[in-house]
Amino acid sequence: MVRRAFELLTFLRQSIRDFYHTGAVLPSSKSLAAEMVSEIPAGCGPVNILEVGAGTGVFSRAIIERVGRGEIDLCEINPRFASLLRKRLEKDPSFKKPGVTVRVYELDARLLETGRKYDHIVSGLPMNGFDAVAVREFFDLFARLLKPGGTLSYFEYIGVRAVKMPFSGKSERRRLRRVGAVVRRMQRRYQYKCRKVLSNFPPAYARHLRFDGGPEASPARGSTERDPA
Numbered sequence: 100m101v102r103r104a105f106e107l108l109t110f111l112r113q114s115i116r117d118f119y120h121t122g123a124v125l126p127s128s129k130s131l132a133a134e135m136v137s138e139i140p141a142g143c144g145p146v147n148i149l150e151v152g153a154g155t156g157v158f159s160r161a162i163i164e165r166v167g168r169g170e171i172d173l174c175e176i177n178p179r180f181a182s183l184l185r186k187r188l189e190k191d192p193s194f195k196k197p198g199v200t201v202r203v204y205e206l207d208a209r210l211l212e213t214g215r216k217y218d219h220i221v222s223g224l225p226m227n228g229f230d231a232v233a234v235r236e237f238f239d240l241f242a243r244l245l246k247p248g249g250t251l252s253y254f255e256y257i258g259v260r261a262v263k264m265p266f267s268g269k270s271e272r273r274r275l276r277r278v279g280a281v282v283r284r285m286q287r288r289y290q291y292k293c294r295k296v297l298s299n300f301p302p303a304y305a306r307h308l309r310f311d312g313g314p315e316a317s318p319a320r321g322s323t324e325r326d327p328a
């Protein structure tokens with residue numbers, strides 16, 4: 100309870116300080132975290148997992164709980180969040196598990212060089228706040244870092260682009276349209292599952308992609324929802 104309140108407050112502060120990177124006012128809910136780690140087989144290992152945009156560690160905790168054995172790299176650009184995550188590693192029992200090594204990388208994910216390829220990537224990045232070039236760079240990075248057959252899970256708030264559009268100026272509308280075009284292309288080619296999570300603020304789509312063995316062949320196969328924006 101105290102930990103949750105502390106995390107909420109920390110997140111809110113960072114959101115006010117740097118909304119561009121934070122992209123949300125509250126950390127994700129446990130329900131969204133459960134959906135975001137659902138492609139990682141429970142108890143699996145040895146496995147390599149990368150989480151990008153770990154924030155206060157809501158998804159990190161769920162990842163650690165889910166895996167049996169392996170290495171988990173957490174990447175976070177915000178020094179305050181990165182320091183919180185490092186403290187969690189030292190002191191929080193839910194961040195410790197025998198056979199599981201967790202590391203924190205404090206940098207822009209595009210500069211990440213761990214020398215590892217990953218079975219699963221979980222991204223909390225606020226894609227809809229970035230420009231289209233950056234969004235493409237992140238998807239390229241994920242495709243490059245995944246092992247063959249590896250999965251990318253990321254989320255976006257439902258209808259976020261459509262909701263913002265009428266309240267935005269010309270250049271912001273252009274940015275939103277371009278980002279929409281990039282993410283829709285990714286979804287058409289590589290998304291094999293999408294789940295709506297209503298018990299999150301705001302409600303979100305958890306999207307699961309595979310960059311090989313599923314793309315193009317059957318677009319959006321298994322998707323339960325599609326975002327028109």
Ligand SMILES: C[S@@+](CC[C@H](N)C(=O)[O-])C[C@H]1O[C@@H](n2cnc3c(N)ncnc32)[C@H](O)[C@@H]1O
Nearest residue numbers: 120123126127152153154175176177207208223
């Ligand atoms: C929407 S928050 C998600 C935080 C957490 N995963 C959650 O769901 O509560 C986005 C996170 O991505 C981080 N972030 C933004 N740009 C980043 C980048 N280029 N590299 C690494 N982390 C980044 C932010 O600092 C923030 O912690």
